[in-house]
Amino acid sequence: MLDEEIVKELIEGKLDKPTKLFASMESAKDIAIIAAAFANTNGGYLLFGVQYTLGTNRVIGLAQDFKINSIMQEIPNLFDVVPDYEYGWIKIQNERPIFVMKVNKSKETILIQGNKYEMHENEIVKVEEKKEMDYTKVFIVHGRDNEAKQEVARFIEKLGLEAIILHEQVSRSHTIIEKIEEYSNVGYAVVIYTPCDEGRLKGEKEFNSRARQNVVFEHGFLMGKIGRKNVCALVKGDIETPNDISGVIYENMDSSGAWKLSIAKELKAAGYQIDFNNII
Incomplete structure (x- = not known):
């Protein structure tokens, strides 16, 4: 279950955990790649509806519509092995709700269409692996x-x-x-x-x-x-x-x-x- 207090601390910059912020919703493939990168490293959070502005994070929220459900249903199909993650809506005070995805570190290598991604200094890196024929x-x-x-x-x-x-x-x-x-x-x-x-x-x-x-x-x-x-x-x-x-x-x-x-x-x-x- 998602912890609202942890999410609030991530937004306020009080908690040092790998986090990616997005003002709006991303495509299923982009989300899957980020999730795979987190899973292959130390896990992390994706916060949608949070904008970085002048050194601070500002909650702008997202509209709760069918498009997000459709995107989240598509994501598992993009993994070769599906990582452990959870997601849901969280309302921060009186602001519009934000969408949160928490990805846990995986024991298995998580691939997207045969490609491996990792997170290095909060940047996504595609790892070139030589595949055995x-x-x-x-x-x-x-x-x-x-x-x-x-x-x-x-x-x-x-x-x-x-x-x-x-x-x-x-x-x-x-x-x-x-x-x-x-x-x-x-x-x-x-x-x-x-x-x-x-x-x-x-x-x-x-x-x-x-x-x-x-x-x-x-x-x-x-x-x-x-x-x-x-x-x-x-x-x-x-x-x-x-x-x-x-x-x-x-x-x-x-x-x-x-x-x-x-x-x-x-x-x-x-x-x-x-x-x-x-x-x-």
Whole structure:
């Protein structure tokens, strides 16, 4: 339960506890980041409706409306692990009520979409942590060719690995790029180029088959994140491939299935435990 006397002393500057003051309500994501930073350090308070003015803290209060309830309901979905916190309204004398959130220090590391934040000298610092790559999973990028996607995924699973297909993963209100960042901590990725779109240069008459734009984008993203040698570009059919991604080797997704042996060898070279008997 929130202690009104402690909150009053925080506002008056009589109590030395980590505290963040806000004249108005913040977004759910901003609040979650601050809460995570407090939880990863020594805990702290967030006071909404309190303004710092000329060396003193002034209570201006907040309107009690549905928006705040909506924001607070959204916050738990932003944590990878939800920290211990409580919140509520407190009225200081005759002023309008303020909204208070108390965050306790966590024994576990609290992450926001895979990112760790800490509080240093009352400032939020994003801690850069090197994530371990998961060598039991393979990230698969695909277009609209469901048959090709399923064939690659089932092959990966036959090798005893987990196929990570983005749309099958939980969204938790993340954007597409945030989902890619979260689920691509893998040792290897397979990008499937299939003729799902058509395009041509200005002035040309003939259209060429192309992969979807998301496939090309995710291909480049993955090369930057896990390294070019750890990404295989698998091409199905007669399709135009990007010519400005240097050093990329395109593997033909032939009907005979020779591509499977090539990918298995690449996975082995990347550090995966592969039993080649499972290819047959």
